[in-house]
Amino acid sequence: MDSHGQVEQRVVWGVVGSDIGPLMLAATREGLVNVVFHATDAVRDRAVERLASRLGTEPVEAPGSPLLAEAIRQVEAYFAGERRDFDLPLDWSLISGFNREVLRELASGVPYGTVVGYGDLAGWVGQPGAAQAVGTAMGANPLPVVVPCHRVVESGGGIGGFGGGLETKRKLLALEGVLPEPLF
Numbered sequence: 001m002d003s004h005g006q007v008e009q010r011v012v013w014g015v016v017g018s019d020i021g022p023l024m025l026a027a028t029r030e031g032l033v034n035v036v037f038h039a040t041d042a043v044r045d046r047a048v049e050r051l052a053s054r055l056g057t058e059p060v061e062a063p064g065s066p067l068l069a070e071a072i073r074q075v076e077a078y079f080a081g082e083r084r085d086f087d088l089p090l091d092w093s094l095i096s097g098f099n100r101e102v103l104r105e106l107a108s109g110v111p112y113g114t115v116v117g118y119g120d121l122a123g124w125v126g127q128p129g130a131a132q133a134v135g136t137a138m139g140a141n142p143l144p145v146v147v148p149c150h151r152v153v154e155s156g157g158g159i160g161g162f163g164g165g166l167e168t169k170r171k172l173l174a175l176e177g178v179l180p181e182p183l184f
Contacts, residue, residue, distance in 0.1 A: 014063025031089030
């Protein structure tokens with residue numbers, strides 16, 4: 001507690017190796033709050049600064065923290081092919097409004113090994129015709145992999161965009177059996 005009797009926000013983070021490169025995971029007492037692709041030192045430092053600014057507290061590197069332990073275990077199991085679904089508390093405080101609504105629908109409605117079109121997902125949240133806005137929501141996803149924005153594709157069969165890069169999206173879809181493994 002702080003000097004005013006309020007519970008202080010605590011943010012912890014750690015880096016996990018994966019088939020798509022290092023991922024930074026950050027958590028609060030509410031749950032997993034952020035997953036960051038390509039977590040090299042420079043990317044990680046910018047992510048920590050962003051979290052500090054958005055959440056009002058300095059994130060602490062603590063990969064062994066109980067706040068992160070289960071998230072790390074589940075992410076590692078996912079990449080080992082031993083887990084298809086994430087069962088984690090999520091802290092949605094980095095996203096709001098339409099973007100949060102779309103991401104919650106994605107998390108609950110698009111299972112492992114399947115894909116959905118941007119327009120279809122827009123329709124699911126009662127906004128048919130908002131495919132571009134769904135694309136924006138995917139780009140704003142603070143919890144990629146766990147909230148599977150890689151499963152959202154173009155209706156015409158194109159792979160669509162991806163904040164972690166198209167090669168990362170292809171690898172995630174291949175891991176889930178949606179695409180064949182890259183030849184090289």
